[in-house]
Amino acid sequence: MTQLAQREIAETHPRDVLLRQDRLPHIWCPGCGLGIALNCFLGALMKSGLDLKKVAVVSGIGCAGRVAGYINLDSFHTTHGRAIPFATGLKLANPELKVVVFSGDGDLIAIGGNHFIHAARRNMDITVICVNNFNYGMTGGQLGPTTPTTAFTTTSPYGNREHPFNIPYLAAGSGAVYVARWTTLHVRRLERSMIEALQKKGFALVEVISPCPTLYGRRNKMPTGVEEMEYYRRKSVIRHGADPRDVEIRYEGEIVVGKFVDVEKPTFIDLLPNDNR
């Protein structure tokens, strides 16, 4: 190795400070999109201008729920579906904190669906990063609330007979003030949306469409992460300002990405009664 080449090998990555080094390597599969989503999030945190001592990350349960365990900030790995109400209490007890919920679609939209819509309705001042991989990864690839109709999972062996949630539509309809969706292919745009969501006051949602080659991809003709990424490349279309009603994801269908909602509305904290009578 030449002197020059040696100097070019960095000992640390600038984002390393945001990771709990002593917890690595992570548990995610090769080709999983969670590493990309996390990396974009770390970049967004660094560029957001936020005081990182005052940022807390809350996760629920599942593959995405493990993010809280790797981030070197105040981080909470809570119960299945309850990351949002836990985050609600955390934020209200100390409004100085920027509270981010980082979890998966099963956690946030199925078992935690009620909390998701109510936090959006209240315009609770939290940022929600929802990684959507179309199935339950941690438990071995079961049907999720976002599994496209006809897709195969271990609990839809004859093809999914249900209609999936369209997460941006659900969020927008419930009152979220910021709604964006990207895939893990769109790393720069995803990072930019995460920065915007972090800086937004109120309930801000970023949906991240992310490969789960091990479980979802394998059963749906995309057995590697690269093939899922190739699907995103072929089928995603950027349509900022699209009506969230029109961004449902169908099996092998188009993935509309972009920023769909960015509006101002008083938050729950803005509207708290403050009568020292």
Next chain:
Amino acid sequence: MSNNGKGVLTGEFFMEGDVACAEGAIAAGCRFFAGYPITPATEIAERMARRLPQVGGVFIQMEDEMASMAAVLGASWGGAKSMTATSGPGFSLMMENLGLGIMTETPCVLVNVQRGGPSTGLPTAVGQGDVMQARWGSHGHYEIIALSPSSPQEFFDLTITAFNLSETYRVPVVILADEAVGHMTERVVIPPPEQVHTVDRRKPTVPPDEYLPYKAEGDGVPPMAVAGDGYHIHVTGLTHDERGYPAMNAEAQDRLIRRLVAKIRDNADDIIILTERDLDDAEVVVIAYGITARVSMLPIEMARREGIRVGLLKLVTVWPFPEKRLIELAGQVKAFVVPELNMGQIALEVQRVVGSRARTIPVPHPGGTVHDPKVILEAIRSAAQ
């Protein structure tokens, strides 16, 4: 309504039990309440909704009881003393995050104003059927603290005690009230703030790079840094090591669970509060808690007049169970009479502890109303034979 600096509503009042509980919470320093309406605990939420904004606190009505309990834990990690209040059906839903509170050692208070169960049962009528649920309701093996008030005054006092115990031992504390006490209105005296003894969780004294969030001190309790303190804590419901990191092995489980259990068991003498009446010469002891302890006063008096040497052991602390005291008494008395508004829950505990040293006479009642004093009197008479 006068308010002083700490929000303590000093004075003498004619006050409902549920309201006294809310005032006790505020006096203890509670500044966050998350809850969901449910009879007969709703008045606690209503009072907190009115009072918390006056003292710089936050009230939030959540979408359900799972969310309420989760928010209470979150608020505790945000640095607030936090509380929720519910009844049977809601208590069942809170079991999930009660477990998270135990595992992550999160100080908070969970009030259960018990009604008749199972299921929707008797929403507006008294019951004491959740005693074992308070003990074992969340999955896994753990120890917990539960207190049971018998009057509005005691509801006020014990709510403060509950906060102090939860802050001391870093454990969710359950207040096992009941509909009768919750809806009873009588004299409540709220002392001046300087006479209200409050305890705050111990904070770490070491710098962040030396801090092990789950390394216990001598009493088995680790000092607690919260979000925003600069310690970059990781808190998980998974089995974890002293760093707070998930540790998926039997050794870590062994160390953690033994400590969580020991921090309550080893400090039981400091935690347990009992009220004893006429036990010195007693040959029969009535063991009761909550409203039933009060109902037992009359039959005890009647039996005394008949010449039966009977006394009362009131369980102010229901959990941990006062095993030591019971074993002492078992050597002295003929029998324990255990009236309760369930079909025999604490009676089984008494039986377990005293074994064949003394007789245990359960006086079960399914709830909906309180015991007929004559039934308890009858049990005392038979115990004295």
